[in-house]
Amino acid sequence: MSFLRRFLALALLLPALARADTFVFTAIPDEDESRLQQRFGKVADYLSDRLGVEVQYIPVKSYAAAITAFRNNQVQLAWFGGLSGVQARRLVPGSEALAQGYEDQFFKTYFIAHASAGVEPADQLSDSLRGKTFTFGSKGSTSGRLMPEFHLREQFGEAPQKIFSRVGFSGDHSRTIAQVQSGAYQIGAVNYSVWESELAQGKIDPDKVRVIWTTPSYPDYQWTIRGDVDGRFGDGFKERVRRAMLELNDPELLASFPRQRFVPASNSDYAPIEATAKAIGLLDD
Amino acid sequence: MIALSGLLPSRGSSARTLNGVCLLMIGGALLALIGADIQLYSVDPWQELSRIGLGLLQPGWRDFPTLLEAVGQTVAFALLAVALAAPLGLLLATVFHWLPVRLLCAALRSVHELFWGLIFMQLYGLSATTGLLAILVPFTGVFAKVFAEIFEQQSPEPARTVPPAAGGLKRHLYTLIPQSWPALVSYTRYRFECALRSSAILGFIGLPTLGFHLETAFKQGQYSEAGALLWAFLLLIASIRFWLRPRLIPLYLLAALWLLPETIGFSNGGYLWQFISSDIWPAAVRAGEWGAALDWYAMMFNEQLWPGLVQTLLLTQIALVLSGVVVLATYPFASRALAGPVLRWPGRFLLLVLRSTPEMVLAFVFLLLFGPSGLPAVLALALHNGGLIAFLVANDSDAERNGPHARPDDPKGLMRYAYIETPRRFPALLALLFYRWEVILRESAIMGILGIATLGFYIDSAFEEIRYDRAFLLIAVTALLNMLVDSLSRRLRRLARSDRAGLLSRRH
CATH class of the missing domain: 3.40.190.10 (Periplasmic binding protein-like II)
Structure with a gap:
């Protein structure tokens, strides 16, 4: 099966067919990018346990790649920086900031x-x-x-x-x-x-x-989720992801980000970031 | 590699024209020095440099299976891309006399693999498809052009025996392709090495090849891991001729298919149309507000296109001439006739290091040494490209060593370098330099860390800012510039009378 899929990818006929039931996320930590797959693989296992669906992690290299993956639904959940989160949510209507790191409230x-x-x-x-x-x-x-x-x-x-x-x-x-x-x-x-x-x-x-x-403090990294996940993974899925994040307390997993713990966040928390990005011309009105 | 025995000064290469072209290029570079952004800063790099040096001397990798996997995927992408691009290029080469085909190929060639990767990522996500297309597309353009040039060099006699009604494809199948087969195969082999480099570099944007881990290790200052990856890559390139056996290729291709990374969770295929119809056009054009659109284009021209163009051309010109200097200074140390059968190995090793180390790494080291300006960029580009051309020139010298022009009383050492090798190699060297011109132009994208705003810098910024309209315009202009440089360099090559068989087939 997977051989056939690879062959299809090779034949350039189709973007590889996705397993529709897999929930995929990505994250670029702001420090120590080594062994991402191993470290975030454990986060995927935790989420999989909590959510009852298969969860996979894809490593990406840049904020732009993370935003692209989020936009074209290759990933449904992403650990974005303040600015990349704003950019991603502008591109994907209905998407939501779920939770931020404790430290991200006053970065x-x-x-x-x-x-x-x-x-x-x-x-x-x-x-x-x-x-x-x-x-x-x-x-x-x-x-x-x-x-x-x-x-x-x-x-x-x-x-x-x-x-x-x-x-x-x-x-x-x-x-x-x-x-x-x-x-x-x-x-x-x-x-x-x-x-x-x-x-x-x-x-x-x-x-x-x-x-x-x-600098004075500002809000930074946050988990952002696509708006259409409830339709795909069942009602209340988004809330369950949020709860899984807020209740994540394994120090080893938290160290991957690295954050003490996660606290609730909302899109409006990042309004100052959006305004700032517009003010310096990084975002168009 | 093919022998270059056809290429001789006596075939009409006039020294005067050659000198004229060289003087023109050097003069251009000197003029560029005035306008270019080149400056020295006093720095204190020794702590960081010693850590880099230590890392190279004591490479270490915690996780051997990951390293092997990255090597495997680097090879897999390169092999499959070449296996597809070479036949496609061959097909296009048979209709290369058709202007639209030539323009299409020039356009394909003129966009850097990394930017192709970023474009396909919009459409196919982070997937094997993206990686393959990013190499396959520009390589097809290169293959088409070089194969067509190889065909041009063939004797037209056999083709006349084919009935006129047979058509171009048959003429190619029965005469030109068999006639030029060794040159085609040799060029494809060389191109495979280039594909390995491209494949590794694509890791910088997220494909799981060697570049993925190299960029991370380098960025995080984990130099012993970076060292291990660099050594692994050097070893891979150096050992190509031992493992790339024609008979094993079908086996390798199957293995490559199996090795390609599995695409995780991608489901949006209907994105292509949105990308073409909407994403790449500025909002004002989409809304049909032509006044605002004009403002947008004027803003882009004044703030990014023009300044970027100027910096790009200035640095490219200097880097090009400096590459020539690097070639002249290094190739003798790698040639059998000049350095001797044993002593040429250190020289060959040096050239291997120069051509296989990503420019980004070289630029970073020079940034530490000289501070941020055009200087590190120019040095990195010149060393990398000079190393590559010197390698090809040294190979030519070796191939010709016992050829029909060898004489028992040929001088040795410096005399041989000055009066035999260099004059004989020079037209080929010049042709290769002109070929690299368009490559150097494309590679100027590495200069963001140096604070130099080339066209590549702005393209990279546009992708980072998710402004595909800007990226598209900048890429289109870069592509046009590349086409111009390409046709100019073709003219200069003709001037240099180096348009002879063989050496043309060694372009990168």
Whole structure:
């Protein structure tokens, strides 16, 4: 059977036929992307136990790929960042934010600087940043792109490309830290939780790189589910997924995200993120 | 690989024209240096670089079955894609004189595999179909063009024996294809190596090939795992000729089918029409508001297309000339005639590393060394492409070593390099460089981490921002640019009189 399916995929006749009864989810954690399949396979097993349907996990590489998979119904549930969740829900009417991490209610971005840049920690972003080199994280990241860009524009009244002599996109929070620590970029914007965990692991040399400013808090990662799951998996399915998430308390599973626990969330929690994305031109009206 | 004995300066390659073309290219690169975004920053990279070095020296992989699976799937995608693209390309090559076919093939070629992957992902999700099409589609365009060029090089005599009424396909079947069979097979073999690279790179967008794990390991700074993956990939490429036996290919193809990743939970096939009719057009066009649409196109031109185009062309020009320098500096160390039968192995190994290490990895290392500017990008592109061309040039040199032009009193060492090898290799080298031009242009997408806004950078941004209208426009413009560069380089090649059999069949 599976040989035949592969052959069909090969013959380009059809997108492979799906097993209609499998509930599929995806997740891109904001740190430690290694062994995703093993780690999230366990989350799939947990959900399968709780929901009574077969649950599978697909690893993806980028927010854009996760949104695409969600949009064309390859996955029905996704662990999105703040911005990617908003983008996905705009594309799939009826979809809903179900739950967020406890930490995601008050997420933060750190601005970090290499010691040689001569920028002192302060209560706000100062003019000493002008003309420096600067790197964001991934282009679609809330903590690595959206929020830092918003605060830069708010503080300086200009696009980042005008404030800094060069603006890069490292693609990932760990890369941002590595690039600022090595002096390749003088300033960077990084997800606070990745910074804290790399600091704890001793990967950061405080003599070389330090935090110079912390953004006000904002909502970030959340579970988003498609609106049509009740029709496909039975009435009340969405609520059962929500309950399964809120009652997830196995530390090993939570460590994959990594979050203490999940708390309820709704689409309206992310209205500020949507407004911010529109304000800096990442989303069209 | 085919011997290049047909290619000789005496066949009319005028040194003057060659020099003229070279001077033109070098002059262009020097001019580009003025406008290009190249700068040095003082950095402090040694901690990170030593971790990378240590990782390469002490590769480690916790999970051997996963590594094997990734290697298997990398091979499976490449093998199946080539097995389908080569016959399709051959078919198209028989009607290549037809302009629409030529344009279609140029368009297929001009979009990078990664972008094809992102496009097909919209339609087929993350699936084996997406991965196969992403390699298959551009490769078909390349095969068609190169096969057609190989046919052009064949003697027209046998074809005249076929009755005029027989038609093009029969003429190809009975004369041109048998005549050029060795060249076709040799090119297909070389192309398979390229397909392995493409297949690995497709992991960057989520297919379960080597690139998937390499990108993760690299991103997370797990350099010993990244090292293990790089070594595995080098080993795979280096050992092709030991395991890719013609007789085993049917067996491999069956195994490849079995190895393809199973598609999980995909059910939306009716998405194609929405993508074509709606997603890729700006909202104003869909609404029929032509004034707003014009504004949108003007905005795209001013903010992304024009600046992106300028940066792309400048960096490409510099990278191209620098690639030539890399070739001239490295190929002698890999050639038997110049480096000797034993000492050429370190040289060959160097070229293997250069051509098999993804540009993204090279660019990151140079970013650490020199800071963010066009410099790391240019160096990464030049080393990668230079390494690839040098490998082909060294192979040509080896193939010709005991050929009809070898003489017992041929000089050795530097004299041989300067007066025999380099002049004989030069037209081929130039032709290969021109071929790589369009590839370098496509590959400029890696420059996002360097803060350089090339066309590829904007295309990548458009996909990240789920703005397929922008992505489509940018890709269309890039494709046009590629077609232009392609026809220009064809002219330059003619100027360089290097349009001879054999070497054309070695293009990437």
